[in-house]
Amino acid sequence: MILSVIVGAVDDPHVQAVLERTDCRVVVLDAASLSKIPYAFRDRGLTLPDTEGKLVTISPDSDIRGWIRRIAPADWMMGVSGESQIAAIKASWLTLLTAIIRTTGVHWLSNIDEIVRAENKLVVDACARELAIPMPRTVVSNQVECLQDFATDAIVKPLGPGHFIEEEDSFTVFAQTVKIQDLKLHDLSVSPFLFQERLLALRHFRIVTVKDIISGATLENEGLPDDWRMAPEAHSSFKAREIPESLGVMAKSVASNLGLGYSSQDWVETTDGYFLLDVNPGGQWLFLPAPCSEPVSSEIARWLNER
Structure with a gap:
């Protein structure tokens, strides 16, 4: 067997x-x-x-x-x-x-070196720009003047792990909006953070790729915080939807360029089109509606069985 x-x-x-x-x-x-x-x-x-x-x-x-x-x-x-x-x-x-x-x-399905590589947000940013795939403008710097390209505010994300443990409690570091004018040099010296242009999203896409198979769902952005994970109801509000062809092509290109047989990707749609936000080489998919999640589980199993 x-x-x-x-x-x-x-x-x-x-x-x-x-x-x-x-x-x-x-x-x-x-x-x-x-x-x-x-x-x-x-x-x-x-x-x-x-x-x-x-x-x-x-x-x-x-x-x-x-x-x-x-x-x-x-x-x-x-x-x-x-x-x-x-x-x-x-x-x-x-x-x-x-x-x-x-x-x-x-x-x-995905080699460990490719997984580690794709967990680096700056590597993903470089990949997207190499492929001419839209991403928010991104800056990592400990110099306040380097952030002046952002008009008034920006989204700040941890460059390292998005969670940490302190005194046996687990914490998640969510993406959040900061006012550029309020930032001080000390704020930027504690740890490197990733600053991105704040996009006005119409809806979010969670796209999962398994080899040549693509599955995904959408979440309407109305009333949600900048990081939808902060809203408990959002985790069960994704709707099954056929992924637009142009978006599917870009998602597959990103996975292929990063060498990932499996990827979980976060995109947003704005009035200017689609933008890639993040790639998780081991991200979750079971919270998506069954028409989206079941094909993912089945395709991983099919690939494991195939010789």
Whole structure:
């Protein structure tokens, strides 16, 4: 029987949605679960149990496909001090997992290097401009005068992770509007932030690409904050809609240029056309309406089964 690999947590609903549609034998592992199962990694080969508990071997000469969903749980490092013993132990598990990903010869839907590359917002910005795909004007600087191109206000986003943990609580850093005239040098020196032109969106698009398949939905912008994720009702308000051909072509071009077999992209439509806001190489899709989300799960499963 065909063997496939999924890097993620077996209880992740996104992983479960794919597993439900997969006919092949599947190994599911991440940095957290790897320590709880019997395994042996030698000569670029890995032996460990599949989801049914039967031992399988993954080696460079095997014809195996894989999908990287998430290498560790989102809260895996919660409460862990950067120089503690537990931090060193968890770093070792990540080192082992990334070695497995890079050396066992699995043909990944998206390679880990492309995933890491696409998680950098400035790389995505460079990709879009290389393809002549519209994006908001973007500046990263610790000099206030460099932001004067923005008339009065701009959208500010974290350049690094969009979430952090403090005192065992998890926080999300949302995009928000700032007044350029209120910014001080100190504000720009704490951490690098990404400043973008504030677009007046008519509607948002969440577009998901899986190889040549594209699926998506729209969210009307009326009454929403600049970052729609701040409105709880918005997460269940996306509507299934056929993606305009021109927008689909651009979304596929972005995914292809970044080397992503899977991508979750955020776009907006304005009176001036479509603009790319962000690309997430491991973004969520199950919150979208079933006509949009089910084809994504099915296509990932189909790709894992195909040889």
